[in-house]
Amino acid sequence: MIVLALDTTTRAGSVALVIDDRVVDERQGDDARSHAERLPAELLALASANDVGIGDVDLFAVASGPGSFTGLRIGIATIQGLALVTHRPIVAISALDALADVAAIDAEPETTVAAWMDAHRRDVFAALYSVDGARTQMLEPPTVEPPAALLARWQEHLSGHAVVFLGDGAVLYREMISTAVPSARVAAPPPLAGAIGRLAAARARTGETIDPSAIRPLYVRRPDAELAREKRR
DSSP states (O other): HHHHHHHOOHHHHEEEETTTTTEEEEEEEOSOOOHHHTTTHHHHHHHHHOOOGGOOOEEEEEEESSSSSHHHHHHHHHHHHHHHHTTTTTTEEHHHHHHHHHHHHTTOOSSSEEEEEETTTTEEEEEEEEEETTTEEEEEEEEEEEEEHHOOOOOOOGGHHHHHHHEEEHHTTTTHHHHHHHOOOOOOOOOHHHHHHHHHHHHHHOOOOBOOOOOOOOSOOOHHHHHHHHHHO
C-alpha cells in the first residue's frame, strides 16, 4: 500500500511517503513560508522524488488536528483535492495520536505518554496514553488546558510507570513538568507525517477510511470567530 501523508498542525509541518508500513521518505516543511504557498507542491515533489505518481497512491492521510485553524483547513483541503482527483480514500489522524505513536517506537513496556502541543494563550493541546509494546491505549481524551491544571489532574497516571512527555508544548513547559514529575523524560517532536501515514495504513486495513467530504477537523478549542458570534447574540 502506498500512502501519501501530510501534517499541517504546526507552522513547518511535514510530508511523508509510506509504502507497506515503512516510511521511505519524510520531509519537514519550510516554516519561513506558509502552507498555502507550499502546498500541494511539497507533496508532489516528494512523490516525484520517489518515482511515485499521484495516480499510484492508494491512500491519502492527513492530520485532523489539533493545531492552527488555518493550517488545518489548508492541509485538509489539499488532501481532499488530491483524493477527489484520484478517486482514493482518506484517513484523518489526530496529531496527538501521531505523537503517541512516535513515542511508542522506543518506549519501554508500560510507559505513560503525555502528548502536549503548544496551544498558545498559556494552554496546551493534550492527550494521555498508555503504551505497552505494540498496544497504545488512550487514558485521557484530547483537551486544551493550562499545563499546571493537567499535571494536577493527571497525577495518578504519572506515577508508578515510565513517563514520556512529547511535543512542542512539553518542551515549552519542560521546567514545570520536571518539577511535577522529576522522573519524566521530555522530548521534542519529530516530523509527524511519517507516523500519520503508518497509522492511516493500519486503520485503512480495518476499513476506517472515509470519503474526502467526510473529514472533520479536530479543533479541540472552539474557533474565536464562533465564540465572538455567540457573544454578539
